[in-house]
Structure formats: structure tokens, C-alpha cells
Amino acid sequence: MLDHTSNQPVLPPEIDRRRTFAIISHPDAGKTTLTEKFLLYGGAIQMAGQVRAKGEARRTRSDFMQMEKDRGISVSASAMSFEYKDFWFNLVDTPGHSDFSEDTYRTLTAVDAAVMVIDGAKGVESQTQKLFEVCRMRDMPILTFCNKMDRESRDTFDIIDEIQENLAIDVTPASWPIGIGRDFIGCYDMLNDRLELMDRADRNVISESIQINGLDDPKLAEHVPAELLEKLLEEVEMARELLPALDEQAMLDGTMTPIWFGSAINSFGVQELMNGIGDFGPKPQVRPATERQIAPDEKKVSGFVFKVQANMDPKHRDRIAFVRLCSGHFKRGMKLTHVRTKKPMAIASPMLFLASDRELAEEAWAGDIIGIPNHGQLRIGDALTEGEALHFAGIPSFAPELLQSVRATDPMKSKHLDKALNQFAEEGAAKLFKPMIGSGWIIGVVGALQFEVLASRIELEYGIPVRFEPTQFTSARWIFGPADKVDSFINTNKGHMASDHDGDPVYMTRLQWDIDRVERDFPDLKLAATKDIMV
Ligand SMILES: Nc1nc2c(ncn2[C@@H]2O[C@H](COP(=O)(O)OP(=O)(O)OP(=O)(O)O)[C@@H](O)[C@H]2O)c(=O)[nH]1
Ligand SMILES: [Mg+2]
8 A cells, every 4th residue: 555645655553653763963063962852852751961960960861881971972872762742763872973983884774864963053074974975875864953053153044055065965944043142042943833932041841832823923023032033034034935945755865854953952942853753754664685675564573783782781791782673563572583593583582772771672663673682692784584584784894993902901801801802892892803823812993982992891891901002013804715725825924814703814914015915916815804794
């Protein structure tokens, strides 16, 4: 059956009401703060926490790691589910810092839409641009939230122009800001003809919303000072002339983004954005597997692991695989096939992440993100199905760009260190190499901050203080080729060889010259900077 207005199949109501999206942006634009306000309006929490909470003040729910709390930055993507009006939202707060972008990119393979947050004073920043391009490659719908309007921000037309020009996407204003910086009083809701006024006194209250009859309604003058009103009328008239109106199909195709203006910290503009996600954000979409397209309303359950996280709860040494369900109606206790090993797996205690609590998921539907506790069977990229051999390719794996050796400061703890390092390698938080000659481990990461996160987590989660030290190597390459050729290469290059945590051979060097030489002298071998996650 087709829904004639959208040409999309009519989905079962439980799937139809799901909205699964990631919040992305350059560092510090306000993703975690916005996430917190989503939870507040979703009724999932009573009081919003702060990113840099002092003393007894509440912390945010999505920055759960100690280092995130200490530094006020997000280092790991975190998923949360909650109801809002008639909708069921699955939201993933992602880290903005490029050192952690592998996690953000993986998250983008598991969602149907992205909320792109922009700092109103800064506009489109470098990381915004990169993340946008990843969304564009997937034709992913993007909703934009221009944050921090309580501060001195740029001219509204300038911001919109910059998005249109730098990102080559049509922008349609869903709201229009009234006043700037200290004079910012709220927004005119362009979609619903309402006036939304910000309350600066209480950051946790819902803003005042006044229904008006268009821009010539005399009620406007009762709430908006004359000079701001004059400017608003002028700007909205211009905007309606110069900027495209909302075209839902163009938005779903990823060629148009609606923009809302607000201030996450003041809880302002957040509800309008949430209504937008509910009203015209995408429902669970068809997902591509290598074999075929998977429709959300297929009867059989399928899903894939896009993230693994250990020790989320410091009290339990747990290991959770985050699964995006692509199709079907999942019920607790179901036996699914673990496609990589072809073994059945009974999913006895699937988790739903509800704000700071986790709950046993009795059921879940296509679109949902569930957590499956496991002891290492489930890896990033793994598929779970009701028997069909499906593979979900395209989960990114970044080449390590920095290599350092790691050592426990207390040699008695080396054995435990092995365990901790393997765990982080499985999470995808680092690449782990065991040199053939000598002892210890070499760790490969994309950005230097990842070493700090690892050191902090190894100490906090495993009680092992560690030291990272420079090595003689700067690059690592996986070696592929016929087994006998690979073996003879390994035997003649032992001093450069290591194995990764799957036991696959890796060649390490400090010179590009070496890599070129190997490629020249061993034409049967292939040197690769990444090992694609193959299942
Ligand atoms: N003035 C103002 N400050 C804000 C607003 N929203 C967030 N902030 C502040 O901006 C800083 C960064 O906010 P976060 O929510 O941590 O930003 P983020 O995008 O999650 O940052 P990363 O996860 O590290 O990329 C914090 O100090 C917030 O309190 C806002 O609307 N107005
Ligand atoms: Mg954050």
C-alpha cells in the first residue's frame, strides 16, 4: 500500500511514529546541551543538567564518561530513546571533536536524519562542513538548529547565505529570530504563525507561545518593541521573497534544510525543532545491505551493530553492542542469527537507554536503537537476522595516524592491561598492534586526544595507570595477498611486523619510502591503511 501524499509505503503505526536521528556539529556548538533539553521536553527527565556543572549541579546524561564530565567535551556517541507527543525518538548525541569523528561517522550509518547544530556567532565551521559532506553522501535529511542566539550572533541572512553557499543546500527558515544578542527576545514561527518568547529568568521552563494571525496581527505590537517589530516585518517579508518555502520532499531528499533559531541553554526553540522532527522528519527508512535493500516493514527482524561500548556502568563490567534495527518487530528472548559466525544468539536482555536509566526492552521496532549486553561476540558491523545472510557494509574505519607504545607503570599489571586494550580495540576506540619482536603493545589512533581518553579510561575502568610513549614508527599498513607471499614478507621484515587484535599482519614504518619500496618489490602484496570492517 502506498501513501499517496509521499509515495512511501504505509508503515505499521509503531514504526511510522519512530524518528531516529543524530545530533552533529563542530565542537562546542551545543549538541549535548540540546540533547539534554530534548530529554526534558520528552518528559524523560525533570531537570536539565549542565555540561560544565559545578558543585552539586546536575551533569548531563549523554556525557557519562568521567573525562567528558571533567573537560566538558563529548568523546563518545551516546544513544537515548524517549517519547515526545505521539512520536518515539531515538537520538544519538555525537562528539564534535575531529579526534573522535570515527565514532560520529559510524553513528551516521545508523540513523535516518541528522540535526546539524550551528553556533549563531560562528556559522559554518570546519567540522560542520566535513560532517555535512558525510550526510550528503548518504542523501540524509538534515534539520538545522542555529544555537546560542542569546549571545551576539551574526545577521540572520548572513548565516543562511553561508549555509546555502558553503554546503550547497537550500535553506528554508522555519523560525525567524527577533533581536540579536542581549536584545534577543524570541522567534517568529514561520510555519505556524506563532510568536515564541524566551524566558531568560528560568532556563528550564517552556517558553511563552502566543498564537497570532499573521504578521499584521495587532497582538504582535503588544509583545514586540516597536523597533524590533519593524525589523522583523521587513526581514520576514524579504525572507519569504528570497528564500524557498518548506518543501517536505526536498527535505527528505537531503537537498533542503529547514533552520530553527534558538538557545539550547535557555530551552528556547527546542520544542519547535522537536515538532519539526516529528511532523516532517523521516520515518525509519529502507536500509541498504550488500545483498539487497531492507524495508522497515518486513516481517523478519534484522539489524546491525554500529557501536560497542564497555563499562558504561562503572559498577558492572558490561559490554554493550548498539544495534540499529532495520526491519521487523523484535521481542525480548528472540533467537537471532549472528551472521558472521552463523550461530544462533538468544537476545535475553536487550536494553533501551532512557535518559540516564537503562531498561529491559520487552520489544522494539525497526528504527530503534537497542543495546545488547554480550561478552565479545558482537562486533562493529555484525548483522543479526532471522536466518538470512545479510551484510551491512560501509561502516567507516579510519587509518591510524599516530602510533605510540603503552606500558603499565606497574609491571605486575601488564596482564590486565592486555585485557583492557583488547576491549578498547573492539570498541573501535583505538587500533591495537602487538609487535613480533619485543614486548608490549603499540596503539594507533586518529587524533592525540584519543590517547588521553584511553589513559583515563584504562586507569578508571581497569585500575591500571599507564604511560604512552613515542615509538620509532609513524604509519601502519595491513598486508593482504597470497598466504605464502605474506609469510615470506613477514619473515624478512620481522622488525617491522606486528599483528592486530584479530591476529592479522600489520607492517609498521616511519618512512613513506619504505611503503613505496614494499609496493615495488612485492607486487603481489597489497598494503592498506585501513582494514575494512568485514563480516
Ligand atoms: N550562551 C549559550 N551557551 C550555550 C548554549 N548552548 C550551549 N551553550 C554552552 O556551550 C558550551 C558547549 O556546549 P555543549 O552542549 O557541551 O556542546 P557540544 O556541541 O556537545 O560539544 P562537544 O560534544 O564537545 O562537541 C557549554 O558551555 C554550554 O553551556 C546557548 O544556547 N547559549
Ligand atoms: Mg557534546
